[in-house]
Amino acid sequence: MLDRALSFSDPRIIERLQREFVPVAIDQAYQRRQKDAEGRFYQKIANQGPRQVGNGGPTTQGHYLAAPDGTFLTYGNHRDPEHLLERLDEALTAYQPTATAAIEPGKLDPKWNPAPPEGGLVLRVHSRILDGYAEPTTTRAAVFSEAIGRDNAWVRAEEHASLLAGTFPDSLARRLARFHFVDNTRGEPSMWDKSEVKDLSIELNTGKVTGTFSLETSDQRRRYVGDLIGYIESDQDRITRFELAVKGQFRGEGQYTRGAPEGDFPLALFIELATGEDPADAIPPQGSRGWIENYW
Amino acid sequence: MSTELTLVENMTISPLHLFTSLLGLTTLTAADFDWIREAVSPDPEAAWKEIPWETSLLAGQARAAREQKPIFIWAMDGHPLGCT
Numbered sequence: 001m002l003d004r005a006l007s008f009s010d011p012r013i014i015e016r017l018q019r020e021f022v023p024v025a026i027d028q029a030y031q032r033r034q035k036d037a038e039g040r041f042y043q044k045i046a047n048q049g050p051r052q053v054g055n056g057g058p059t060t061q062g063h064y065l066a067a068p069d070g071t072f073l074t075y076g077n078h079r080d081p082e083h084l085l086e087r088l089d090e091a092l093t094a095y096q097p098t099a100t101a102a103i104e105p106g107k108l109d110p111k112w113n114p115a116p117p118e119g120g121l122v123l124r125v126h127s128r129i130l131d132g133y134a135e136p137t138t139t140r141a142a143v144f145s146e147a148i149g150r151d152n153a154w155v156r157a158e159e160h161a162s163l164l165a166g167t168f169p170d171s172l173a174r175r176l177a178r179f180h181f182v183d184n185t186r187g188e189p190s191m192w193d194k195s196e197v198k199d200l201s202i203e204l205n206t207g208k209v210t211g212t213f214s215l216e217t218s219d220q221r222r223r224y225v226g227d228l229i230g231y232i233e234s235d236q237d238r239i240t241r242f243e244l245a246v247k248g249q250f251r252g253e254g255q256y257t258r259g260a261p262e263g264d265f266p267l268a269l270f271i272e273l274a275t276g277e278d279p280a281d282a283i284p285p286q287g288s289r290g291w292i293e294n295y296w
Numbered sequence: 297m298s299t300e301l302t303l304v305e306n307m308t309i310s311p312l313h314l315f316t317s318l319l320g321l322t323t324l325t326a327a328d329f330d331w332i333r334e335a336v337s338p339d340p341e342a343a344w345k346e347i348p349w350e351t352s353l354l355a356g357q358a359r360a361a362r363e364q365k366p367i368f369i370w371a372m373d374g375h376p377l378g379c380t
Binding site: 073 | 322324333346350353375
């Protein structure tokens with residue numbers, strides 16, 4: 001969120017990444033664990049930097065610059081644009097262009113390469129806190145107060161068929177509630193355990209979706225209670241419109257989403273079909289990471 | 297689908313919401329749908345979207361090899377274009 005708003009909105013950085021580099025955005029929780037060609041390539045690069053894979057640290061996150069053959073050029077982990085521009089200069093100084101072949105993907109590590117279900121749907125899920133923050137006094141606070149979170153939800157083929165037949169499937173309702181009715185506007189969100197779904201009702205009636213939900217942790221420190229309304233349209237064999245507007249009162253925060261407004265605050269979500277035109281449409285759901293079976 | 301509603305002490309939901317929740321009804325209207333869609337939709341012209349991000353590292357490596365350019369890897373916990 002902060003990187004997108006600060007580092008990668010700087011016109012100097014945008015221009016240089018467009019012209020001088022090949023920019024890649026990844027969730028390194030995948031690549032540092034993958035036992036396949038992509039994982040080995042990432043690990044080769046990361047292990048030449050300060051955060052080696054398997055060195056006891058919980059993450060290898062940061063900005064890596066490398067030659068196409070995996071030769072490490074430099075590393076940074078600072079969102080100040082001036083700092084990042086220095087890393088770009090360092091990388092270009094160190095880079096020696098040589099003929100390099102494309103790496104064949106080979107056999108993929110299935111644990112870390114989940115694919116959208118064949119015959120299913122990909123949905124974009126956006127989130128925003130509508131009110132409740134104090135007047136921001138820092139850039140960080142100002143970014144978070146306006147932030148819009150993004151994740152994708154996957155719909156299975158049989159759930160797609162159920163929607164076409166006019167029924168909102170229970171399995172999809174539960175998945176949306178547990179993994180997507182979350183506050184991800186400040187980072188990786190805490191999701192909901194099955195036992196934390198206290199009430200959930202989503203109905204589809206002649207194209208109109210209505211529902212209510214109540215989610216709460218056992219210690220009552222985090223909860224989300226609200227309503228939804230939406231519309232589903234289809235042609236003969238495919239959903240052509242899936243739009244849900246969700247709004248409720250949220251309370252609490254997660255380990256990686258500190259800084260929520262105090263007390264209850266309004267959180268809204270909007271869910272719609274992904275078109276495939278946005279690179280982010282290809283990203284697996286956050287809730288499926290490393291354990292797709294749990295997501296289903 | 298409707299599962300058992302569990303009311304929790306200190307839950308600050310309005311009497312109207314409590315009533316409609318018990319019936320599995322929404323209080324949101326078509327007008328709410330419109331403004332929520334507007335409020336929660338991201339700016340399609342956000343500056344960072346002008347950067348031609350690859351989401352596959354090997355696709356990026358292949359492009360870098362072809363164009364003889366260095367690779368810039370933005371590696372985060374949670375996907376940088378999504379939940380982080």
